[in-house]
Amino acid sequence: xxxxxxxxxxxxxxxxxxxxxxxxxxxxxxxxxxxxxxxxxxxxxxxxxxxxxxxxxxxxxxxxxxxxxxxxxxxxxxxxxxxxxxxxxxxxxxxxxxxxxxxxxxxxxxxxxxxxxxxxxxxxxxxxxxxxxxxxxxxxxxxxxxxxxxxxxxxxxxxxxxxxxxxxxxxxxxxxxxxxxxxxxxxxxxxxxxxxxxxxxxxxxxxxxxxxxxxxxxxxxxxxxxxxxxxxxxxxxxxxxxxxx
Amino acid sequence: xxxxxxxxxxxxxxxxxxxxxxxxxxxxxxxxxxxxxxxxxxxxxxxxxxxxxxxxxxxxxxxxxxxxxxxxxxxxxxxxxxxxxxxxxxxxxxxxxxxxxxxxxxxxxxxxxxxxxxxxxxxxxxxxxxxxxxxxxxxxxxxxxxxxxxxxxxxxxxxxxxxxxxxxxxxxxxxxxxxxxxxxxxxxxxxxxxxxxxxxxxxxxxxxxxxxxxxxxxxxxxxxxxxxxxxxxxxxxxxxxxxxxxxxxxxx
Numbered sequence: 001x002x003x004x005x006x007x008x009x010x011x012x013x014x015x016x017x018x019x020x021x022x023x024x025x026x027x028x029x030x031x032x033x034x035x036x037x038x039x040x041x042x043x044x045x046x047x048x049x050x051x052x053x054x055x056x057x058x059x060x061x062x063x064x065x066x067x068x069x070x071x072x073x074x075x076x077x078x079x080x081x082x083x084x085x086x087x088x089x090x091x092x093x094x095x096x097x098x099x100x101x102x103x104x105x106x107x108x109x110x111x112x113x114x115x116x117x118x119x120x121x122x123x124x125x126x127x128x129x130x131x132x133x134x135x136x137x138x139x140x141x142x143x144x145x146x147x148x149x150x151x152x153x154x155x156x157x158x159x160x161x162x163x164x165x166x167x168x169x170x171x172x173x174x175x176x177x178x179x180x181x182x183x184x185x186x187x188x189x190x191x192x193x194x195x196x197x198x199x200x201x202x203x204x205x206x207x208x209x210x211x212x213x214x215x216x217x218x219x220x221x222x223x224x225x226x227x228x229x230x231x232x233x234x235x236x237x238x239x240x241x242x243x244x245x
Numbered sequence: 246x247x248x249x250x251x252x253x254x255x256x257x258x259x260x261x262x263x264x265x266x267x268x269x270x271x272x273x274x275x276x277x278x279x280x281x282x283x284x285x286x287x288x289x290x291x292x293x294x295x296x297x298x299x300x301x302x303x304x305x306x307x308x309x310x311x312x313x314x315x316x317x318x319x320x321x322x323x324x325x326x327x328x329x330x331x332x333x334x335x336x337x338x339x340x341x342x343x344x345x346x347x348x349x350x351x352x353x354x355x356x357x358x359x360x361x362x363x364x365x366x367x368x369x370x371x372x373x374x375x376x377x378x379x380x381x382x383x384x385x386x387x388x389x390x391x392x393x394x395x396x397x398x399x400x401x402x403x404x405x406x407x408x409x410x411x412x413x414x415x416x417x418x419x420x421x422x423x424x425x426x427x428x429x430x431x432x433x434x435x436x437x438x439x440x441x442x443x444x445x446x447x448x449x450x451x452x453x454x455x456x457x458x459x460x461x462x463x464x465x466x467x468x469x470x471x472x473x474x475x476x477x478x479x480x481x482x483x484x485x486x487x488x489x490x491x492x493x494x495x496x497x
Contacts, residue, residue, distance in 0.1 A: 124341035128403070131297060131337075132354040133330040133410065142353070147344055 001216030010180045015200065016209035020217050025182055026190030027224065030099050030174060031164040033186065037103035039156055042110030043145075046152075049111075050118045051140055070108035074168040077105045081173040095186040098174020105169055106159035113155020117148035153236040160232065161225045167194040177203070193221040250275035250444055251296065251414060256310035258291060260303070264468060265291050269310075271463060271473045278436060278445040280459035280476065282452060284496060287465045289448045293416050296446060297333040298326060314414070331358065334407030334443075335416045339423045340399035342391035342406070347383050350391045350402055354410040369409055376442070377405035378435055397428025401435065408443075415439065417447040421454065433458050452492060456480050464488045 005019055012018030045066075053059040081101030091097040121144050129139040145152075167175075175195035183190045197214045204210035251273040258266040265288045273279045281289045294300045295312060298319065311318040319329055331354060342350050351370045360366060370387070374380040379401045383394070391402055400420060407415055417436065421429040436445055437458050449455050455462055456476060463473040464485075472479060472488045483489040490496060 122341075124337060124339060125343060127299070127337065128341045128343065128406075129353070130302070131299060131330055131335040132357060132406065133327040134353075134357045135327060138357055142356070143343060 001212050002219060006216060007220065011178060011213075014205065015178060015213070016206050020191075020193070020196060020213070020220060022179055022182055023191040023193045023196040023217065024220065024224065026095070026175070026192040027164055027194070027221070029095050029183060029186075029190060030102060030170060030192055031160060031228065033095060033099035034102035034106060034163045035156060035160060037100060038107045038110050038159065041103075042107050042155070043114050043152055045107075045111050046114030046118055047140060047145075050115055051136070051144070066108050066111055069104075070112070072105075074105060074166050075171075077101055077169040078171045078173060080104070081169060086173055092187065093172070093174060093176070093189045095174055095183055095188060095190055098170040098190075098192075099186075101169045101173045102163045102166065105166065106163050109159045109162065110152075110155045113158065114148070114152045117151025117155070118144060120151060121147045150236050150240040153232060153239070157229050157232040157236070160228050164225050164228065165194055165221065167192075167198050170195060171198075193217055193224070197221070250277075251446070252311075252313040253295075254311040254313065256292075256295065256312065257308070258288075258295065258300070259307040261305040266295075267468045269465075269470045271470060273444065273446055274461060275444050276440055276442075277460040278440050278447060278458055279461040279463065280455035281446065281448045281463045281465060282450075282455050282491075283465035284491065285450070288468045289465045290418055292465065293335075293418055293446060293448045296414065296416055297330050297335055299335065301326070327357070331410040332412055333414045333416060334410065334412035336400070336403050336407055336418065336420050338419045340396055340403055342394070342399050342402050344390065344392055346388045347391050347394070347402060348387040351405050351409050353406060358410060370405075373405040373409040374402075376408050376439070377401045378431070378438075379405055395428070396424050397431060400424060400428070400432055404432075404435065404439075408439075412443060414444045414446065417445065417449075419449055419451075420447070422450060429454075464491065466491070 007019060007024065008021050009019035010022050011020065049059070049063070078101065081097055081104075085091045085097035085100050086093055125143050125147060126139055129143045134142065170192055174190060175192045176189040177199050179189070179191055197217050200210045200214040200217070253272070254270050256266055256269040257264070269292065281292060283289045291300065295308065296319075300306055300308070308320060311320060313319075314332070317324070343353065348370060351373050352366055355366050355369060371380060374383065379398060382398060391399065394402060404415075420436075421432050424432065433454065436447065439445055440460075447455075447459065459476045461474065462476045462479045464471045464479065466487055472483060472485045479488065480492060483492060
């Protein structure tokens with residue numbers, strides 16, 4: 001099933017022939033954008049929770065909410081995205097809505113991993129920084145975040161696989177069954193690999209041609225996650241190599 | 246510039262309800278090595294951390310009294326912590342270089358200070374590393390990680406890092422307790438050399454070390470300053486019975 005044309009051509013003839021190129025591009029868009037949304041918010045939340053938040057009812061509520069968020073079924077995120085991003089904010093069924101929805105879904109993973117990474121920074125580094133006259137902000141920016149970065153990256157890598165593979169959150173917010181053209185902006189709807197598999201398996205009219213395409217798509221999806229993760233792992237490894245302690 | 250060293254006046258410190266430092270007053274002479282000795286838990290590290298206000302970060306802490314540096318009380322409100330800590334550097338018990346390059350470690354304080362000019366930074370780094378006796382060993386690999394250095398080298402790097410901001414005082418918190426005897430000997434020699442340019446206050450567990458390198462010694466016991474004087478006098482003719490007993494190894 002997997003061939004060069006399978007990877008580079010759009011679907012043809014009622015999706016019984018051709019490739020899955022638009023779905024690959026769609027999934028790349030959704031995954032990368034969702035991590036771009038969730039990463040800064042997640043890291044900043046973790047910094048707030050560890051470095052600034054004092055014990056208070058509000059902070060307890062925030063922590064509980066983050067924990068709960070991690071356990072919410074993904075279809076709920078899909079409905080939430082539909083209600084908030086697609087309808088209320090008027091982004092429509094689009095890459096933007098889909099990646100924001102995915103971003104919210106992966107947020108708890110990134111926050112948790114960042115919190116652990118920040119907590120793991122040895123106290124002696126903070127003390128050294130303060131003793132050299134650094135303020136709290138300078139210590140966080142120059143010492144704590146760089147030191148915690150490999151751990152934070154681990155959270156981001158874990159979330160990439162999840163964002164790329166989830167179907168339910170993009171079901172109502174970003175994915176479309178079939179489009180030949182590639183998205184021109186983040187306000188376009190896109191094909192996406194997991195949704196493509198789902199669509200072929202449930203709505204296909206000629207399964208004898210479409211089931212093999214679905215399986216081929218699954219292999220491509222796995223390969224894609226593997227590639228994105230490998231790149232991130234290499235980046236993390238390079239960061240870590242400089243920093244043993 | 247005339248400097249008067251550090252003067253401690255009626256310093257009291259409480260952690261929650263615990264009275265850790267009790268009415269301590271003494272003067273630390275300029276450009277000399279002053280050792281603070283005493284059994285564990287006597288408050289010597291806490292006292293040391295008062296000089297650069299590192300204790301400020303702890304909760305439930307109360308401090309009364311004054312520490313005078315260059316004619317002003319460092320506990321006054323208008324004192325900027327950042328500039329105080331550049332004036333009063335600190336070297337810790339365990340070497341704690343940042344997981345960054347040797348260059349970045351020494352440049353850290355300079356970047357905090359806002360000195361960006363590269364040739365100026367390089368000049369200060371070279372001087373600091375030379376003053377910490379590390380230059381010859383690292384001059385060809387300033388960009389490699391500080392974590393690759395040996396323990397003794399790391400501690401000298403920490404000294405260079407503290408020297409880079411041109412401090413008047415350097416506080417040493419048992420700087421050799423995590424090092425082997427050879428590295429310890431080198432650090433001790435280095436500290437003796439440093440007193441030509443800075444005032445050194447050193448906390449130590451090691452009575453021998455205090456006797457070897459310090460000019461003045463303060464003996465702290467249960468939060469009280471029992472005795473303070475020249476090292477020679479304190480070790481040969483201690484005035485207080487507790488000092489004598491501690492030096493003889495009867496407790497501690």
